[in-house]
Amino acid sequence: MDAASRPAQLPGRCPAPERIRGVFLSLVLWLTGATVLADTWSDVRQRGSLRWGDDAEGGAPYIYHPPDQPSELIGFEVEFAAALSAKLGVRSEFVQNNWDLLIPSLADGSHFDVIIAGLERTPENLAKVAMSRPYFVFAQQLVVPTADTSTTGLADLRGKRVGVLSASSSHRLAEDFAGIDVRIYQDNVNYFSDLELGRLDAVLTDTPIAQVNLADRPRLRRGGPPFAPGTYAVALRRGDEVLLQRINEAIASLAADGTLERIYRRYDLWSPEQHVLATWQEAERAAVREQRRTLREWRTYLPFLLRAAVTTIWVTCAGMVLAAVWGLLLALIRLYGPTPARWMAVAYIEVFRGTPLLLQIYFIYFGLAQQLGLRLSAGAAAVLSLGLNYAANEAENYRAGIQAVPRGQMEAALALGMSRSLALRRVILPQSLRISLPSVTNDFIAMFKDSSIVSVIALVELTKAYQIRAIDTGDYIGLGLMTAGIYFTISYAASLGARAIERRMHRDPH
Amino acid sequence: MIRIEGLTKHYGSTVVLQGINHAQDRGQTVVFIGPSGGGKSTFLRCLNRLETADAGRVTFGDLVMDHTAIPSAREERLLRQRVGMVFQQFHLFPHRTALGNVMEGPRHVFGLSAAEAESRARDLLARVGLSDRAGHLPSQLSGGQQQRVAIARALAMHPEVLLLDEPTSALDPELRDEVRGVLRRLAGEGMTMILVTHDLRLARQVADQVVFLDGGRVAESGPPGRILENPEFERTRDFVRRVLHD
Numbered sequence: 001m002d003a004a005s006r007p008a009q010l011p012g013r014c015p016a017p018e019r020i021r022g023v024f025l026s027l028v029l030w031l032t033g034a035t036v037l038a039d040t041w042s043d044v045r046q047r048g049s050l051r052w053g054d055d056a057e058g059g060a061p062y063i064y065h066p067p068d069q070p071s072e073l074i075g076f077e078v079e080f081a082a083a084l085s086a087k088l089g090v091r092s093e094f095v096q097n098n099w100d101l102l103i104p105s106l107a108d109g110s111h112f113d114v115i116i117a118g119l120e121r122t123p124e125n126l127a128k129v130a131m132s133r134p135y136f137v138f139a140q141q142l143v144v145p146t147a148d149t150s151t152t153g154l155a156d157l158r159g160k161r162v163g164v165l166s167a168s169s170s171h172r173l174a175e176d177f178a179g180i181d182v183r184i185y186q187d188n189v190n191y192f193s194d195l196e197l198g199r200l201d202a203v204l205t206d207t208p209i210a211q212v213n214l215a216d217r218p219r220l221r222r223g224g225p226p227f228a229p230g231t232y233a234v235a236l237r238r239g240d241e242v243l244l245q246r247i248n249e250a251i252a253s254l255a256a257d258g259t260l261e262r263i264y265r266r267y268d269l270w271s272p273e274q275h276v277l278a279t280w281q282e283a284e285r286a287a288v289r290e291q292r293r294t295l296r297e298w299r300t301y302l303p304f305l306l307r308a309a310v311t312t313i314w315v316t317c318a319g320m321v322l323a324a325v326w327g328l329l330l331a332l333i334r335l336y337g338p339t340p341a342r343w344m345a346v347a348y349i350e351v352f353r354g355t356p357l358l359l360q361i362y363f364i365y366f367g368l369a370q371q372l373g374l375r376l377s378a379g380a381a382a383v384l385s386l387g388l389n390y391a392a393n394e395a396e397n398y399r400a401g402i403q404a405v406p407r408g409q410m411e412a413a414l415a416l417g418m419s420r421s422l423a424l425r426r427v428i429l430p431q432s433l434r435i436s437l438p439s440v441t442n443d444f445i446a447m448f449k450d451s452s453i454v455s456v457i458a459l460v461e462l463t464k465a466y467q468i469r470a471i472d473t474g475d476y477i478g479l480g481l482m483t484a485g486i487y488f489t490i491s492y493a494a495s496l497g498a499r500a501i502e503r504r505m506h507r508d509p510h
Numbered sequence: 511m512i513r514i515e516g517l518t519k520h521y522g523s524t525v526v527l528q529g530i531n532h533a534q535d536r537g538q539t540v541v542f543i544g545p546s547g548g549g550k551s552t553f554l555r556c557l558n559r560l561e562t563a564d565a566g567r568v569t570f571g572d573l574v575m576d577h578t579a580i581p582s583a584r585e586e587r588l589l590r591q592r593v594g595m596v597f598q599q600f601h602l603f604p605h606r607t608a609l610g611n612v613m614e615g616p617r618h619v620f621g622l623s624a625a626e627a628e629s630r631a632r633d634l635l636a637r638v639g640l641s642d643r644a645g646h647l648p649s650q651l652s653g654g655q656q657q658r659v660a661i662a663r664a665l666a667m668h669p670e671v672l673l674l675d676e677p678t679s680a681l682d683p684e685l686r687d688e689v690r691g692v693l694r695r696l697a698g699e700g701m702t703m704i705l706v707t708h709d710l711r712l713a714r715q716v717a718d719q720v721v722f723l724d725g726g727r728v729a730e731s732g733p734p735g736r737i738l739e740n741p742e743f744e745r746t747r748d749f750v751r752r753v754l755h756d
Contacts, residue, residue, distance in 0.1 A: 412601035417587050417590040418618070427614075431603075431605055
């Protein structure tokens with residue numbers, strides 16, 4: 001790219017008044033629910049490429065890195081996007097984006113022009129984005145362990161744990177079916193692992209995903225025939241009428257000339273139902289649903305968020321108890337243990353402080369299950385990850401506290417004939433814990449917020465609940481304000497409580 | 511009753527104690543004086559093994575501590591239970607009241623019941639004149655009061671010998687007398703004590719014998735009258751004159 005073609009203003013550099021105007025404009029847009037009108041087709045043609053957003057983590061057969069060529073990207077959607085772009089006379093340009101955030105990122109407009117990511121053509125999605133004619137027909141497929149010989153449909157799964165992809169048709173279907181314990185995942189791979197590990201009783205997914213995953217997972221089988229058919233379509237920004245028309249023409253042509261069939265056969269996905277693609281007619285334009293105003297309907301949304309907040313609170317409390325106890329033990333080992341144990345404590349503390357919490361969560365939830373057969377529930381894994389991680393910080397807080405107790409205290413205790421451990425228990429620790437208390441309570445509040453990271457492992461805590469409802473309603477700000485309000489109220493109450501405890505400790509020595 | 515033979519200690523290449531010999535009968539109070547850096551504190555701390563000397567032997571009655579050998583943790587504890595210590599900076603436990611400080615040893619080292627430990631502690635606080643301060647935290651007491659609590663805390667273990675490291679040095683001059691009074695009474699009651707101090711008035715009040723420690727060795731020793739009023743050696747004379755004019 002030559003320097004001249006770069007946008008003249010980088011977002012971070014824009015002058016303050018413009019930035020304020022920008023914020024103001026976004027606020028007005030949000031309040032009025034308006035959409036920016038500007039057709040992307042001219043950009044696509046000028047640029048000479050169609051930028052399509054998808055999440056390569058979505059997996060086979062949609063988009064994936066073949067195991068023998070990890071730098072390549074293949075999949076039926078990759079090939080569909082290529083054929084579509086060719087039909088439009090432009091290059092195909094893949095843009096990686098988190099699955100959960102595809103639709104909001106599309107609306108944001110700067111990263112990609114369309115979404116090609118197995119996005120279902122449903123009223124819910126049509127309410128948020130414009131959608132092309134279908135390019136693929138799929139259906140819902142239940143997957144169960146081969147050991148389960150009885151399940152043939154959702155009705156057999158009341159009271160059972162069913163894994164689904166976040167914000168997918170399967171997700172909505174399972175939620176609407178009373179009595180199912182729905183577990184939400186961010187991708188199409190981990191729920192199969194959890195099903196094999198016994199953390200789930202079934203997975204509800206789209207037929208292509210079932211097709212690929214059953215091939216190399218002999219311990220899983222189809223739980224009955226496919227049902228609830230639906231279609232995938234290209235998602236566009238609303239108002240991109242010209243681009244929509246071009247894409248619709250291109251898809252119709254790809255369906256008619258057999259290109260789609262050739263692609264899908266290569267992935268063993270062709271079925272007679274796919275003939276619909278060539279003959280499809282839009283029955284009626286879907287009524288454009290208004291973006292929900294969740295603040296106005298807070299009575300509906302707040303209880304859901306509050307229930308999730310309870311999960312956040314207990315995960316934090318249990319995690320902190322673990323961190324407080326294990327951290328103290330680590331600090332004592334580090335300060336007073338025999339040399340090899342001391343080294344191990346130092347190594348533990350440095351490793352847990354020096355690696356991301358997110359990585360540790362994946363390691364504990366998925367890694368331990370795969371390598372050691374240790375199948376922790378999502379809640380237990382969350383508590384364990386937070387506890388083990390924060391224990392490293394608490395160990396350092398305690399150590400600082402112990403070292404801040406004057407040396408004369410230990411000598412005075414020893415001079416009374418105490419053993420070292422008695423002196424530690426009766427004289428040093430009571431003083432050092434008072435010194436460490438403020439840092440420990442600060443960490444407790446930090447952990448309360450950090451607990452949002454555990455949303456990556458099928459645990460619906462506050463942030464996850466927000467994410468789910470925000471994707472449902474499209475109202476990131478309204479729900480965000482409610483969620484932030486809950487976080488703030490609880491952490492502020494916790495810090496007031498912590499200060500009260502500190503004051504009491506200063507007043508009352510016992 | 512106390513016999514110290516050839517106590518020697520180095521810090522790196524610096525000689526702190528150069529073979530100190532000393533003997534003392536039960537019920538006697540001996541005061542060690544001498545210039546700063548003369549090894550007085552180290553000498554005292556070696557006696558209850560808060561520090562270990564390189565060589566030498568210390569005997570308290572039937573208890574023999576050989577500093578060339580490494581003692582077991584149990585031996586160290588037994589020694590310290592029989593030899594109490596009072597520090598220049600008191601080192602009271604700041605999170606416990608005066609009463610709690612005095613109860614701590616009997617209650618948790620000897621395993622006395624709370625009631626027994628408390629009645630013993632109250633008697634001792636009465637002996638140091640602090641009955642009305644039993645419920646106070648160290649931070650609520652004056653320096654002199656804190657040092658008296660520290661003496662009561664050491665006495666609560668019924669030690670055979672009491673070691674005192676500069677017990678009045680951290681106190682304002684007007685508070686020293688209350689501590690001197692307590693120590694004079696203790697000496698009168700026949701407590702066996704070894705004191706390290708710069709406080710020559712205290713030395714005069716309590717000492718049966720004064721030892722002048724200089725350069726890590728005993729330069730001169732004798733009854734307080736002779737050492738403090740009419741020392742034989744030039745350095746002792748210098749020291750006494752300087753301290754008296756401080």
